[in-house]
Every structure is written in structure tokens, then in C-alpha cells.
Amino acid sequence: MASKRTLLVLPALGVTVIAVAAGTGMLGGADDTADVALAGPPATATVQKRTLTRTEKVGGDLGFGDTTDVPAPLTGGGMVTWLPGDGDVLERGDTVYRLDQRRVPLLYGTIPLYRTLSAGSEGADVRQLERNLRALGYTGFTVDADYTSSTAAAVRDWQDDLGRTETGRVGLGDAVVSSGARRVAEVTTQTGAAASGVLLRWTGTTRVVTVDLDTDYADLVRDGVTATVELPDGATVPATVTDIGTPTSREKGGATLPVELAVAEQQRLGRYQVATVQVVLAAETREDVLAVPVTALVARPGGGYAVTTGGDYLPVTTGLFSGGYVEISGDGVTEGLPVGVPE
Structure with missing residues (x-):
């Protein structure tokens, strides 16, 4: 099966064809190419060491990035009374939506609220809650895996600021947990609707x-x-x-x-x-190879390429083409060698 890859730089671009000269007898024949004297080129370049990279361009x-669904709480019930707008960026503590005018904020983490947390609870989800409370400015407790009376006091302060009943407990549906700030991609319901299914979809806040x-x-x-x-x-x-x-x-x-x-x-x-x-x-990279501008190449009548130097044709073997340059090698090809190029 033929490869689908194509070079971005075509070898034929800028190459001087000398077959016409051969056909008129000026060169004498393909085997004499390297010995033919030429008029001085209009300009010169030098053979230089370069790093060449062949590339592929794709759409x-x-x-x-990918969107993630934000579903209604598993507890069910309630009416959607407020929603953010498309494109809004929500950070820790911001309201994700309101149900019956009760604010449901965003917390950072990886563990969703899957149980009710209260004094005596232990676990990684407790530590996650306490880290969020501390980041939101609440103090008086130790950030650890233990939900103490001090944690409950901080939760009551948080609930008071949210305008909610101060129970000192955090249950299912009291917050939405995400790994970081989120950008609202699409609101999928409307205010006045029952809280069910997917309420909105969001993404990360960094463009990718x-x-x-x-x-x-x-x-x-x-x-x-x-x-x-x-x-x-x-x-x-x-x-x-x-x-x-x-x-x-x-x-x-x-x-x-x-x-x-x-x-x-x-x-x-x-x-x-x-x-x-x-x-x-980058499809292929060749480091520290000898290269010349593509326009320095001359097409030989018997096939292959040459460069002009010192009034003579010097046969060369071509390698990678990239960015207007071509890798060359062969007898007499050395760094610093002057070669003819069009003006």
C-alpha cells in the first residue's frame, strides 16, 4: 500500500535542468557532466552543516478539551432556580447552580460527595473537605482525615456564608467536586425545570x-x-x-x-x-548534515543532481529536503565549499 505521506518541500523546486545543454552537444554526454567548465554563477552559497527536519501538517x-457532564444530585427533587452562563469560569467556592435557591458550590478534589460527613467521620474525603475549607479561608481545625467538632464548627460557618441551614454536616448534593476550575461549555436545562438528568457540561479552563x-x-x-x-x-x-x-x-x-x-x-x-x-x-530529523539551498541543485541529464563549484559540475547524492535546503553528499562535498545559486 502506498504511503499517505508527502513532503512539504518538493525536490524539483528551484532545480536547474541542464538536459537542454546536453541535447545541443554543449556537455558532450551524461558521463562528462563533472568535467564541463561553466560560466561563473550569478551568486554563490556555501555548503553548511545544518539540522534538517521533514514535517507533516495535519488538521x-x-x-x-473534552466536556464533562454535571448531573443533578442523586438525592433528587428540587427546582433549578439559577444557572451559570456558557463560557463562565467557575473556581473553588463559586456557585455551580441553585436548587430551590440553595447554592451548590464547587470544591476541588477527586472524591465526589458520596456519603454524609459529620463529627466522627474519617477518611480521605474528610481530608479533601478540610483542605477546601482551609483554602476558602475557614480556620480552627486541623487538616487531616478526622472530622472533629472543630471541623463541624468550620462547616457551620461555611453554611452560614452560603445562606444555608447550619447543620455542621455535609451530605450528598451539598457541593460539586472537580479537579480544578471549570469553564461552562453548555447549559442543558433551564431555570424553573425540575432538577434531573444533566444540568450542564463543562471543560477545563486552559486552551488545548x-x-x-x-x-x-x-x-x-x-x-x-x-x-x-x-x-x-x-x-x-x-x-x-x-x-x-x-x-x-x-x-x-x-x-x-x-x-x-x-x-x-x-x-x-x-x-x-x-x-x-x-x-x-516533525516526521524526520537529520542533525549536522551538509546542506545547500535547493536552488543550488542542477539536474543531470543522465539522472541525479550536481552542484556547480569552481566552474565545474560536482555530482552529489541528495538526502532530506526541508525548509528550502537539501542534504547533499559525495566526493568533494565538504563544509564551506562554495556552490552556485541563482540570484
């Missing part, structure tokens, strides 16, 4: 780039690999592969590999929130 999407990568290019990505993101206005920003998912089949055949890239310099993304972008991946 991607700039956004805030996602790519459904053709599996033919799977070898180009791994955790930590850097890439370049091209924005719609032509600006570029570096990105790093942070997550590689499991290949999924497409309806029209083939498979894609979900890839996520992080952008450390968020300010360079400008005002773009959601956009279609291009992602440039």
Missing part, C-alpha cells in the same frame, strides 16, 4: 489543541513531543503532546488516533477560544 482544533490523527502518522507522536500550531491568522505557537488516546474507527474506513497537545504560552493564542488550526509534526 486540528483549538478549544478547551486536539487532533484526530490518521494512524499512518502514529509514529510521529509520543508524550512530550513538540509540535507547531498554526493559527488562522498565520501566527504560530509551540505545543507539546500530553495525551494520546486509543485508536477509533471512522465511518468511511480507516482509524484515527486522538491526540491532545498543551500550549504553555497561552497568551500567544490571542483571542481565539475555539478555532480550526494546523499542527506541524
